[in-house]
Amino acid sequence: QKEVEQNSGPLSVPEGAIASLNCTYSDRGSQSFFWYRQYSGKSPELIMFIYSNGDKEDGRFTAQLNKASQYVSLLIRDSQPSDSATYLCAVKGDFNKFYFGSGTKLNVKP
């Protein structure tokens, strides 16, 4: 059983701070990694993806991948109250199957 682990939180940060979300995965052969944001009562929406070791930046979001440590993280700079949501880490494995962590709830306090 492939596993994806996330701290369930809640993670509370003040507005304007950096939020750091972490994820570990068990399948060393995984190649594609995704971060989804999910507001309460809504479906998950893709915010970042990363395939190569290192950092990938998109606006206020930075995804970091370390395949040797089997670790993926998401940094949100200048956090806003509208960033308050649950963040899901997903790993794509064999046969196009996706495995999800249980999500980290982020609260950004004004």
Place this chain on the structure above:
Amino acid sequence: NAGVTQTPKFQVLKTGQSMTLQCAQDMNHNSMYWYRQDPGMGLRLIYYSASEGTTDKGEVPNGYNVSRLNKREFSLRLESAAPSQTSVYFCASSGTGNSPLHFGNGTRLTVT
């Protein structure tokens, strides 16, 4: 551009009733998926179809059946609903390679 469309949005069933959740995608994706989401449990894969004509069990297939009707459509059937199947159900699709998952808007199912 509709993406992934699933129906219905809400459903209430009595124990033992049956129903089919419908899903269609217009992105020409090969792979389609059904997930359920329960509080504190994250997204759990029920069934998936890697390509038209194939279906495979995921983590929690018991009590469900699926049909990949064609490349666009993938339905999920509950033959005899149980209260344990009360959940939010998401259909999703994906292309090949590093393509991400695209989700439908979800179906909130309550079984009494």
